[in-house]
Amino acid sequence: MESLDTVLAAHRAYLLGWNIGAAGGPDLPTYRSDVPHPPLNGVLRVAGRTPQDALAEARQRLHGVPRIWWVGPDSDAGTADGLVSLGATEVARMPIMTAVIGEAADAPTPAGLHIAETTDLDTFVPAYARVSGIPADGVPATIEREKAFTGDGTVIRLAGRLDDGQIVGTAVAWLSHGLVTLYFVGTQPEQRRQGIGAAMTSAALGLAAERGARTAALTSSPIGESVYRRLGFQPVGEFRLLTF
Structure with missing residues (x-):
């Protein structure tokens, strides 16, 4: 099982793959996609910076886009409370969960569902945008950012x-x-409670294992946590998601 530091580094690397702005250094890494959806613009950690200094610099880099602050175990202790004292609002607490892929439970694929890799972003992005809360006017920008995605993975x-x-x-x-x-x-709202989300997760773990991965990680919403626990994921930390 990879360390929590490694899990957090992989998370930062993914979101930085969306970045088209100034990313900053490891003390205050930010990412800006210009998609009008807060999770696709934000601050990934605060280390060795006061909340006041971090807020001033992040506001300059992320001006004009909705954004969030991911305050987790890789940020300095007290960061979240310090940001709240400056006016931040906590919008969610999300558990960081991991599983050993070889020990994860298999989830059956519901009848009539066919799971496969896709490169058709013009249909794929609108599907996840609807579930994730990305507004319709933000879908074209999301497609373009997906097409231009870069990262060390x-x-x-x-x-x-x-x-x-x-x-x-x-x-x-x-x-x-x-x-x-x-x-x-x-899962699209009309198709929920049929095991589709669990099947999608299981299929992703299977493909990852074929490519050499032994550990899986994710951040869960309250709705999904019970599903992930049944598959073998356990919480190893928490993000407090803040916004101004």
Whole structure:
């Protein structure tokens, strides 16, 4: 099992792959996609900087876009409370979860669902955008950023389609730092409670294992946490997501 530091480094590397702005140094790394969706612009850690200094610099880099601060175990102790004292609002607490891929439970693929890698971003991105809350007017920019994505790893995009070709499930697997980190795991609202999200996760873990990954990581919403626990994921830390 990779260390929590490695898991966090892989997470930072993925989000920096969206960046088209000034990323800064390891004390205050930021990413800016210009997509009007807070999780796709933000601050990844604060280390060795006061909250006041960090806020002033981050505001300059991220001016004009909605953004969030990922305050987790790789930020200095007290960062979140310091930012709250400056006016930040906590929007969520998300557990950081990991699993040993070889020990993860298998999830059956629901009848009529076909899961495969896809490069068709024109259909894939709108599917995950609808589930993730990316507004319709932000979808074209998201497609362009996906096409231009760069990073020190490999992106695997998985689409779960019905027989008619409709995408009902999505997952993005990020292979970096010796592990796989999952993003945009989602199911269209009309198709929920059928095991699609678990099947998408299981398929992503299988492909990652074929490419040498032994550890999987993700950040979970409250809705998804029970599903991931059943598959074998356990919490190893937490992000406090803040916004101004």
